[in-house]
Amino acid sequence: xxxxxxxxxxxxxxxxxxxxxxxxxxxxxxxxxxxxxxxxxxxxxxxxxxxxxxxxxxxxxxxxxxxxxxxxxxxxxxxxxxxxxxxxxxxxxxxxxxxxxxxxxxxxxxxxxxxxxxxxxxxxxxxxxxxxxxxxxxxxxxxxxxxxxxxxxxxxxxxxxxxxxxxxxxxxxxxxxxxxxxxxxxxxxxxxxxxxxxxxxxxxxxxxxxxxxxxxxxxxxxxxxxxxxxxxxxxxxxxxxxxxxxxxxxxxxxxxxxxxxxxxxxxxxxxxxxxxxxxxxxxxxxxxxxxxxxxxxxxxxxxxxxxxxxxxxxxxxxxxxxxxxx
Ligand code: SF4
Numbered sequence: 001x002x003x004x005x006x007x008x009x010x011x012x013x014x015x016x017x018x019x020x021x022x023x024x025x026x027x028x029x030x031x032x033x034x035x036x037x038x039x040x041x042x043x044x045x046x047x048x049x050x051x052x053x054x055x056x057x058x059x060x061x062x063x064x065x066x067x068x069x070x071x072x073x074x075x076x077x078x079x080x081x082x083x084x085x086x087x088x089x090x091x092x093x094x095x096x097x098x099x100x101x102x103x104x105x106x107x108x109x110x111x112x113x114x115x116x117x118x119x120x121x122x123x124x125x126x127x128x129x130x131x132x133x134x135x136x137x138x139x140x141x142x143x144x145x146x147x148x149x150x151x152x153x154x155x156x157x158x159x160x161x162x163x164x165x166x167x168x169x170x171x172x173x174x175x176x177x178x179x180x181x182x183x184x185x186x187x188x189x190x191x192x193x194x195x196x197x198x199x200x201x202x203x204x205x206x207x208x209x210x211x212x213x214x215x216x217x218x219x220x221x222x223x224x225x226x227x228x229x230x231x232x233x234x235x236x237x238x239x240x241x242x243x244x245x246x247x248x249x250x251x252x253x254x255x256x257x258x259x260x261x262x263x264x265x266x267x268x269x270x271x272x273x274x275x276x277x278x279x280x281x282x283x284x285x286x287x288x289x290x291x292x293x294x295x296x297x298x299x300x301x302x303x304x305x306x307x308x309x310x311x312x313x314x315x316x317x318x319x320x321x322x323x324x325x326x
Pocket of ligand 1: 072074075078079080117118119296
């Protein structure tokens with residue numbers, strides 16, 4: 001017991017000295033028992049760090065899903081995987097619809113707008129739609145792409161279009177629970193970095209079967225790419241998808257993981273949890289996502305009317321714990 005306390009104190013001292021935590025440190029944090037005294041000390045340390053580095057600044061990001069279609073990524077947790085497509089219908093928003101929805105989101109004062117598609121969405125069409133969206137965006141709102149893999153040439157094109165950053169990740173069990181190649185995911189991360197785009201990263205989708213070593217690995221990947229907008233997301237069990245039976249981790253477990261990620265990754269701008277969880281806002285989280293259109297955790301084509309949180313709802317969640325939003 002005494003030894004464990006000392007290990008935690010030692011890790012917190014390193015955080016105070018702005019020293020990078022090691023993999024062993026990350027595992028000590030992740031192995032803390034939920035609801036133990038150390039659990040609350042970890043949450044408190046993550047919260048202290050965010051208060052010190054972010055002040056009361058809370059961020060609201062909004063994501064628009066452009067299409068729902070059987071996706072060759074075939075992720076075994078996703079409602080749009082090509083072998084398990086279970087969204088109520090295949091849809092594709094027109095350019096006008098996307099611009100209109102973006103306009104509605106922007107009118108509610110968001111900090112970033114994400115445009116998400118399935119992995120094989122036509123890149124030229126995506127760039128054209130994004131160009132129109134960019135025209136109506138205030139300069140202080142980030143435009144972020146969430147699409148399939150691409151090379152450096154496309155990364156540069158996305159930058160020219162006005163994207164400030166890209167959401168891209170190596171998923172937990174990528175290549176095992178997905179039809180995507182982890183090496184190609186990493187090539188895309190490199191292309192994002194080399195094009196000078198901001199990488200937005202997330203440890204996801206966390207399920208009960210993932211080891212703490214795997215989870216820590218993705219935190220270190222984020223640190224390797226100097227990620228300043230970081231997140232952790234738990235897998236939501238969509239009934240009918242192959243991974244549904246594996247179940248979900250609890251909100252408590254997710255809160256511990258996000259607190260550990262806050263200390264290990266040290267993102268300079270914001271820390272997010274997905275889906276929005278009030279309790280994680282006590283653990284250093286200062287950013288939440290609202291969602292519009294389709295999302296991989298929902299079978300409704302308009303998640304804003306179903307599983308997704310509205311912009312007003314996430315703003316309220318942040319304000320309830322003392323964060324200010326635009
Ligand atoms: S999570 Fe993304 S890449 Fe995977 S199947 Fe769903 S839409 Fe495709």
